[in-house]
Amino acid sequence: MTGQDVGPIDYLVVEFPGARLEGRGLAALLDLVERGIIRILDLRVAKVTDAGDVVGVALTDLDQDGELDLAVFEGVQSGLLDDDDLSGSASLIAPGNAVGLIVYENTWAGPFVTAMRDVGAEVVASGRIPADDVVAALDALETRSNA
Template sequence: MGPIDYLVLEFPGNQFNGDVLPRLLDLVEGGLIKIIDLMFVRKDVDGEVVILSVSDLDGDGELDLGVFEGASSGLLGEDDLDDVGGVLEAGSSAAVLIYENVWAAPFAAAVRASGGQLVSTGRIPLEELLETLDETEPDA
């Protein structure tokens, strides 16, 4: 297996319009990632946290995300989704995604076969990278 990552994407004002879904599907169809879990959480204006069905996000009775229906390994529990709801602004929603980096699986297997092991991983926030690049860029 490749490394497993998660994302929590907040959509203030519940303004999720689905534009991100084709890009996510491109990653899956391109063999770059495999979706392990995909859940949606909404925090009402009164602060109540609601877990939404993957298949019908807007409640109109039409299947919005049928291609992702059933993407649930059980890794995400109600406590996890409550934690997500706790950090959301009232009147917002979030997508919670756990995925395997399929592209990295052959590399990870080669590392293990060579006796190596992963001892650390992390991410550098884009804002930090841009700030550092701005600081090191010579003035024009």
């Protein structure tokens, strides 16, 4: 990645109740990659058994609809994730469910960051505002403007 425009790197941990991974969500992930908005650096999936054991899942036909859902990401590893990260993510979910852990680059931001560095600026912090907080703030704003 040296010498390239590199955007901020984020991760998501997603719980799949009943270990059901639906094709629509997977299609949305593929769409983001195909449009160049994100680049997947790591993608791991595991199931948590009823006994609490963590079992890795191959990235093939996750939703068992006969189509290879995420085989395009099979073997994608940046070295940013390890088994401890997957185990830690699995500890967040209920037994019988599956967990997906995705590390991705926000490729849309890479050229902006590079342009700022080219003029001497540096990104000194970045962060994430939880979606629930944003929705709550927008709802409060709407309530105040309707009062």
